Amino acid sequence: MEIIEEKKPAAEPVVEKEEIANRIIERKLRLLENPSSMVIAPRTREGHLMTKILFSFDKAVNQVRLKAATYIPIKDVTASLKDVENFISRFEAAVRSLGDDNYSGYADNNLYRGRENPETKKALAERRTTYVFLARTEEGREIAVMLKRFDPLLLKFRATCTDFTKSKKVFDAVIDAIKDFNSLTVSLSSLAKVQYRIPERLSAITNNSAEKQPES
Numbered sequence: 001m002e003i004i005e006e007k008k009p010a011a012e013p014v015v016e017k018e019e020i021a022n023r024i025i026e027r028k029l030r031l032l033e034n035p036s037s038m039v040i041a042p043r044t045r046e047g048h049l050m051t052k053i054l055f056s057f058d059k060a061v062n063q064v065r066l067k068a069a070t071y072i073p074i075k076d077v078t079a080s081l082k083d084v085e086n087f088i089s090r091f092e093a094a095v096r097s098l099g100d101d102n103y104s105g106y107a108d109n110n111l112y113r114g115r116e117n118p119e120t121k122k123a124l125a126e127r128r129t130t131y132v133f134l135a136r137t138e139e140g141r142e143i144a145v146m147l148k149r150f151d152p153l154l155l156k157f158r159a160t161c162t163d164f165t166k167s168k169k170v171f172d173a174v175i176d177a178i179k180d181f182n183s184l185t186v187s188l189s190s191l192a193k194v195q196y197r198i199p200e201r202l203s204a205i206t207n208n209s210a211e212k213q214p215e216s
Helices: 014-031 045-066 074-097 118-125 138-160 168-192 202-210
Strands: 003-005 038-040 131-133 196-198
Touching: 014 118, 014 131, 038 045, 038 118, 038 138, 045 074, 045 131, 045 138, 045 168, 045 196, 045 202, 074 138, 074 168, 138 168, 168 196, 168 202
Parallel strands: 003 196
Antiparallel strands: 038 131
16 A cells, blocks of 8 residues: 655646646546536535545545455454544534535435536536546445535635634634544555555645644
């Protein structure tokens, strides 16, 4: 297993960058042919980070399940899946702390389930700043659904916040959720022996968190 910190690539010729971007969009549109696919369109940096981690998380959880008993001891599989369950609960609490989005349960909510109008999904997928996610695991799907709630709620919370000092605990919970998601994915990837490329911008959040002053 190899954990790699994502580095900013060297500048590429404009034509080559366009070709790469077009290939990515073509791949996203192919994934959309699967009715279970979801389009995630984050508008916050936190949403982009969580979504990037999600792809590796889902792959790692899938491999842990596939290698259970044969390559990974059952006790380690059970412990790791319990860690996943605990994280999902903490992330759900962080999402709810951002406000009420009239969420009645992801299994019954077609919008969050990714079943938007096909034309809308296609239009979103053609944007360079969106992601098409096809879950391998139910845990990955559940977090993807929460991410579709998290990003607009965070955006709204920042736009309507009247006292950022009093809201510090809410923002701390968001930062902790991102850091915990990364740490969990590192652990799962190590257990499953799959590569994980840590998002480049994660260090900026980590450094900012380390500079937080203790409350008096």
